[in-house]
Amino acid sequence: MNNRAQAYTDEILAQxxxxxxxxxxxxxxxxxxxxxxxxxxxxxxxxxxxxxxGRPGVIFIGVDEHGHPTGLPITDELLRTLADIKTxxxxxxxxxLTVSKHHLRGADVAVIQVWPADSPPVRYKGRIYIRIGxxxxxxxxxxxxxxxxxxRFRDRxxxxxxxEQAKLSDLDLRRFELEYLPALLPPDLLAANERSLEERLAAAKMLDSVERQTPTVLGLLIIGKNTRDFLPGAYIQFLRIDGNxxxxDIIDAQEITGTVSDQIRLLDAKLAAHNRISVDIASHTVESRHPQYxxxxxxxxxxNALLHRTYEGVNAPVRIYWFNDRIEIISPGGPYGAVTIENFGxxxxxxYRNPNxxxxxxxLGFVQRFGVGIALARKWLRENGNPEPEFYPTPSHVLVIVRSV
Incomplete structure (x- = not known):
């Protein structure tokens, strides 16, 4: 949470x-x-x-345009729906942001408090909204x-x-224009966009600023030509081990490199290639197929391992070790912010260590919702007959173990 301002008291909220x-x-x-x-x-x-x-903005639900409570029932379901806005x-x-119920001016109202972002601009469906009076x-x-x-550098x-060592020429500008921009901006904004390429890169946080034109960590991760030249740990070490x-013996080993998009696509192909499918024709009248994972x-x-890992001051990659009886996923960097070793998962x-x-x-379509990856993984593993995933967070890394069916 932004530490420049505290949440408002009920007295201030009423005002x-x-x-x-x-x-x-x-x-x-x-x-x-x-x-x-x-x-x-x-x-x-x-x-x-x-x-x-530098202070939170406030959205009151259950209050009319004149500032009077409407008597709207503030249910747990409503509060959960409002909280989903974040994720x-x-x-x-x-x-x-925070979502909470308050008793103000004689009635219950729902209150959303929104802190200023440390790294604007923030977009809703690709559009940058601002307050004008x-x-x-x-x-x-x-x-x-x-x-x-x-x-501000120290807040980012x-x-x-x-x-600082990187230059504009280290970014794949064609990839930015053909792959990233069309996915970022709605078609009407993209067609009407009269900003320079440097302004677009800065607005997308790929450049530090139009004036300096220094690539950011994000720029190198998303459209860098040679990402590891500047972020040595930005890769995946994959091992397929014939044993436990x-x-x-190692039967497949690869350093999966490139942009984050490249790494995800190459890793997805690697995972699919090694995933054994078992066929059950004895216990059902219809043939049934079950993947190992x-x-x-x-x-x-x-x-999640790529998104939540630390890229700062480490040369360690994300490690994926596929044994005969399990897969181990090791992500550099322990829990961050509100996530602790005690409440992990x-x-x-x-x-978010890396919100941008x-x-x-x-x-780019690799994340649909925020904060639900572990829950979805648990659901799919359970439905496939696999045991629950095991999480072992430490201050320096997070280990996830997924066991075979």
């Missing part, structure tokens, strides 16, 4: 609820009709904090430049730190 002039407040009488869309736009705008308040993958990078709007080219300039996640210990579960767990507990990489993986 903001009735302050019709404040550009830190949005009010919704209910959460039906167009409200879910406009609330997400408001979350995006408050996260961008174009006016530079449904439509706002990227994932915003920092008491209303919302789409950012202009000048607004985007201001948001880019607001990134490592994934958007500039890599590291002393047994459900591939969607392996995809979730390996992509618990439903609803998530944080999360955004890019969402843009």
């Amino acid at each position: 903001l609820m009735g302050d019709l002039e404040s550009d830190l407040v949005e009010r919704k009488a209910n959460f039906t009709g167009s409200a879910p869309e406009s609330v997400r736009e408001a979350v995006c705008a408050f996260a961008n904090d174009l006016p530079g308040h 449904d993958g439509n706002i990227t990078p994932p915003p920092t 008491p209303r919302r709007g789409i950012a202009s080219a000048q607004d985007e430049r201001i948001l880019n300039e607001k990134r 996640p490592f994934d958007v730190h500039p890599v 210990t590291l002393e047994d 459900p591939l969607p579960a392996l995809h979730q767990l390996t992509r 618990q439903p609803g507990v998530t944080d 990489l999360a955004e890019a993986m969402r843009v």
Whole structure:
């Protein structure tokens, strides 16, 4: 959570609820009709904090435009639906927000508090929303430049730190224009975009700024020509071992390199090639086929390893060791932020060491929702007959063990 401002007290929330002039407040009488869309736009705008308040923006649900409670029932289901705004993958990078029920002015209301992002711009469905006085709007080219300039080096996640040794020529600009931009921007914005290539790269956080044109860690991970020249640990070490210990024979070994997209695609092919399918014709009237491992579960767990690993100050890769009886996935970097060794893997507990990489993986289609990868992996493993995945987080790495069916 942004540490420059604390959550508001009930006293301050009650004042903001009735302050019709404040550009830190949005009010919704209910959460039906167009409200879910406009609330997400408001979350995006408050996260961008174009006016530079440095304080949370507030969205009241169950409050009319005049600041009066509507009596809307504030149920647990409503609160869960509002909390899903953070993780449904439509706002990227994932915003920092809290959702809670408060008793204000004699009635219960739902309150969303949205902290300013450390690394703007933040997008909702590819569009950058900002607050313009008491209303919302789409950012202009000048607004985007201001948001880019607001990134402060000491506050930024490592994934958007500039890599001083790198140059613009180290980025694959054709790949950016043909692969990343069309996935990032809606077609109408892409067609109307009059910004220079350097401005587009900076807005996508691939460059530090238009003026400096220094590639960021994110730029090298997503469109770098030779990513490991600058981030030595940014690769996957894959081993297929014919046995159950590291002393047994290795039948396949590969260092999987390239951009994050390249690594995911090559690894997916490697996982599919080694996944044995068993055929059961005895216990059913219809032939039944069961893979040794459900591939969607392996995809979730390996992509989590790439997304949540640390890229800062380490030369260690993500390691995937496929034994005869299990797969071990080892990701450099322990739990981060709100995720601890004690609560690792618990439903609803998530944080992002690399929030901008999360955004890019969402843009490229490798992540559909945030914070549900482990739950989905558990579901697919269970349905396939595999044991529960085992998680062993430490301060320096996370080990996941997936056992064979």
